Amino acid sequence: MMGISSLVSKTDSIYKNTSIAPLIIFRIIFGALMLFGISRFLYKGWVQQLYIDPQYHFGYYGFEWVNPLEGSLMYIPFVLMIVASIFIIVGFLYRYSAFVFFICFTYVELLDKTNYLNHYYFVSLMSFLMVLVPANRYFSIDAMLWTRIKRTTTQQWHIGILKFQLAVVYIFAGIAKLNSDWLLDAQPLKTWLQAHHNIPVVGGLLQEEWVAYVFSWFGCGYDLFIVFFLLGRKYRKYAYVFVVVFHFITWCLFPIGVFPWVMIFSTIIFFSIEFHEIVLNWFLKLFKQSALVVEDVKSIDKRKLTLYFVSLYVVIQLLVPFRYVLYSGDLFWNEEGYRFSWRVMLMHKEGYATFYLVDSKTGRESEINNAKFLTRTQEDQMATQPDMILQYAQILKNHYDGKTLHYGNSHFKINNPEIHARIYVSLNGRRSQLFVDKKHDLTTLKYDLKHRNWVEPFKK
Amino acid sequence: MIKNLFKYLVVIIAFVSITAGCKKPAVETPDFDKAELLGNVAANIVLPSLNDFDAKLSALKLSFEVFEADRTLANLEVVRIDWKATYSSWQTIKIFDFGPVLVNGFKGSTGTFPSDTTQIQSNISNGGYNLASASNVDAIGLSALDYLLYQPTALDDFVNNTSYTVYTSELIEKIINELTVVNSAWTSYRSTFIASTGTETTSAFSLLINEFNKDYELSKNAKLGIPLGKQSLGIQLPEYIEARNSAYSFDLLRHSMISLQGLYNGDINSSSGSGVGFHEYLIHLERSDLANDINSKFNSIIAKIDSFQNSFEIEMASNQSELDELYNLIQQQVVNLKTDMTSAFGVLITYQDNDGD
Structure with a gap:
């Protein structure tokens, strides 16, 4: 498979510089998605319902010391996240903003495992990665204020690690579906789909057994292989149509909140550099700035420490979803090693x-x-x-x-x-x-x- | 290579669709329609039950007026019989604690028990009470009438104390007035109810399932478990017995179970799934094992209730083990209804985003 190897293993190329455009566009997309997601969370009254109303919280093992703030003070991390995501969009005090967002989001998620969702875990990881990458070096307030940080290029791994994280979500979600309930019994989709039989036109189909099988197998195949189609230039356009259609259907049928939108917009990072540059130049024109001219993409700044750190992160991400093999008994039944493993819509x-x-x-x-x-x-x-x-x-x-x-x-x-x-x-x-x-x-x-x-x- | 992969995927999908589609074409089950279920529940269960409750209440009001004019024991007995019929009829209404019933707080104001007899007595002797206030929720409704109509000196109090009679008639009047509001609201709510077939928690189907389960558990706990001491370290609490003064408790429990079974079967008089209800939905989902277990469990529960000869309070004092058996039967059914049936329907019970675990 060319996929993973092209993302991570060529140690030389991860230091090679590349156009910064994808990173800038991703910064804006990520900030906007988070602004939307957190605003929606506030609007739905979930801060009250999930973090203020309950008398008790179910902390994570080793993190029981993480406690909610008293009463309305619990809104503070959410307000901070709103501010931070706006700052991330415009690239103002970017690293601090990304850090504040990461800390606040992760803090809130650690409060109660009742609310564990794979896509919250994904956001925590992504915001952590956003702290590491210099997504403010172009088209940002930071780059305007401190022109010395301005760059038109960035290191390969800055973009590669984000693609890697998305690839992990998809591929592990696909691997998780390789089980007999999903493939041989079309469960739980058989149960979930028939419940929608009153949807006009397609409703009747949704209570057909074969449709549940098609959804199950297609979903599994999609998760396993979509990243590879997104990586190759030739099939990318068609693959992205699949991404949009797939997530749109899941958004229609299941109450999974902003997750479909996060995936639809995040996967744009797989698009070509030229595409990102076109979009970025459109933004630049909007703000009456001159178009991006990418300097020489020569290799710079080979830091061993960064390599070790990024490798460690990658290894952890690849191992954690497999930790369930350390336990005997049924994974779905006992849920030992179930969380943090991209088992999405699985049971x-x-x-x-x-x-x-x-x-x-x-x-x-x-x-x-x-x-x-x-x-x-x-x-x-x-x-x-x-x-x-x-x-x-x-x-x-x-x-x-x-x-x-x-x-x-x-x-x-x-x-x-x-x-x-x-x-x-x-x-x-x-x-x-x-x-x-x-x-x-x-x-x-x-x-x-x-x-x-x-x-x-x-x-x- | 990627091209091959793509082809491979298409072949798999095509293959699976064809094989799965052809698997059992002969035994194609007919499509099920939740809208039809909701329509049936509204037309053949909710509205007739509201009408029945209305008729029973009118009869109660009428016989009470006769009794007011001529306060004899014979006339009081007629009132009591009408009250029993009203309270029995209520066992169906109380399941539907959503829409108009919920909005008007009808379940709380009509069906709360046990009553606070001290509060009732102080209302009667002091006057100036506001029956709509929250502090009087334990002094109104059908349970308060149980006390007023059946407490040992009831007839004397009716004869000698005008306030006692007035209070009683006001309680009846209050239920009638609230029912009028609920009744007319249901007429317009009906179409909303029938159209709301989605899977979200606020959909009528989810509400119906949730309230069905909640009411079942309420009957288990309030009518049986709490007086039996299930939540008080085994110390019996006879003061929590429903309709204690009239000793009508077993009948009410029986009516509650029959109503729940009727709703389950989509036909209020059925124990076999003759209407479009949860039973038929389960059969459609090829879960006849579960569907039949549920009906036979309901039948055992009702048979067990019928096996008691004395009042609940007497049985509780002398025959706890039989009541424990009844309690266990009712509890076993919770697993069938709340866990197995609900999950078979794919009803979601959380309001938050969800990723299916």
């Missing part, structure tokens, strides 16, 4: 979790009303994800430990309570199966990254 999981508070002294038990502690979304996510189940058990234990409960004329001083749960989960249209047996005291189970043998085995 439909629904759970019903009944938690029990057990007073160890008397052996008496109470069913917990989950709605008293969690939001609807948190409860839904928790019910199917083992790590969150343990976190919730801990939340319950901390809540009840030391409390005196009064019922009628009886009262119970709760000390060191046990928390049990009986959980059923349905995966990709199957009948639900026992997920967690009531016999375990969840408070005694270790919350770590080891294989969780207390989750009932999955029966196909």
Whole structure:
């Protein structure tokens, strides 16, 4: 495959300079997408709903110290992101702006794994990469104010690493689809598509089984190969039509927010330098500036450290999605090594979790009303994800430990309570199966990254 | 090489489309239409139930007026019978806590239990109450009528205390007035409801599924679990029993389960999926195993309820293990409805963006 190798492995060429136009255009696109995405997030009232309203948050392993800001202060990172994305668009204090955006976005994402989305992870990574690349060296306020930074060229890897990141998203999303539910049963698409049978004209087709198979196989093939078609000059135009059509369809059918637009616009970076220069010159003309004249593209600035760092990043990106092989058991069922691996629109999981508070002294038990502690979304996510189940058990234990409960004329001083749960989960249209047996005291189970043998085995 | 890849892809897609398309042409299931389901629910379940509730309420109002004019035990018994019929009819309405019912807070004001008898008594003796205020939500509705009509000195209070009678008639009047608003709103909401077949959380179909599940769980918890002590370390809480004074609790639980099963079957009188409902949708999705399990579980639940001879309160004191069995049956059905059925329909329950995990 020419794809990946042309992006990363030719160590000589990654230092070779190239026209800065693609980087500049990408800076503007990225900033504009983020401005739109964050504004939409605010407009939908999600800051309140996801970060202010919930009483508890499900932190990531090792990042439990990341806590939300008090009440309305939680809007601060979002306002900062709005400002930062405007600054990114116009290239003002670019590196600081990109850094502020990266920190704020990642901070918000680390608050609660309930809200984990692959495309949020993608934005975190992209904004991190944007800090590394000098996308303000042309057509920016920075370059106007500090003319010494102005360049018409940039190093290959500055653009290559962005293409690499997009390639990783697509290719790993494709690899993730190479499983029997997706390919042989057309699940979960069979379930999701038929739900749209009232769409005019095409609705009837969407409840046909063969359509689900076509969507599944096409989606898989698209994810696996689209990058290679985008890289080659010959098929790029047709490939991009596929990109637009594919993401437009997903936008119509599934509630995946701005992600389709992020991909449609981000993949423009695969276009030729000439294309980017035409667009950039159009912008320049708009602002009555002279057209870009690219200087000699000779090789400069060979820094070993950069090479090591970029290589390390690439290796991590290539390994992390495969970490699931370290775990035994079913990946979709146990979700060990599931996140941060580009498993997008891959499964439909629904759970019903009944938690029990057990007073160890008397052996008496109470069913917990989950709605008293969690939001609807948190409860839904928790019910199917083992790590969150343990976190919730801990939340319950901390809540009840030391409390005196009064019922009628009886009262119970709760000390060191046990928390049990009986959980059923349905995966990709199957009948639900026992997920967690009531016999375990969840408070005694270790919350770590080891294989969780207390989750009932999955029966196909 | 890329050209070959492209060709290869086209061949795969073509191959899969053809083979998958030809797989079982003979057993082609007929298309299912959610719009038809919603139309059926509106025309044959929601609107007739509202009319039925309206008729039962009118009868209650009428018999109460007769009783007001001539306050005898015989006349009070007629009021009680009409109240029971009204409360039973309510078990269907309370499922539809969206659209006009939700907007007008009808479920809360009519169906909240248990009642705060101290609040009711203080309203009656002090007067000057505002039945619409939030502080009186536990002093109104069908559950408050259970207390007013059935508490041990009810007849004496009706005979001797005008405020007691006035309060009772005001409660009936309040439900009638609110129902009039809901009824007329449903007439115009009907077309919105039927047209809203999308998959987004605000679509009528999603609302219907969600409220169906919520109401089922509410019946499980409020009518059964909480009084049985399921949420209070096993300490029974008889003060939480629904319709405790009239000892009508089992009937209400039974009506609630029958209504939910009727909605599931798309026909309020059916236990076999004779209308266009969730049952038929599941059959269309080739999930007849699940569909039949749901109906047989409903049947077992109702049979179990029918097996109790005494009032809920008496059974609770003497026969907890049988009630536990009933509770377990009802709980097992939650998995069928909330997890398996809901996921089979591909209904999304989160408001946020989603990437399918």
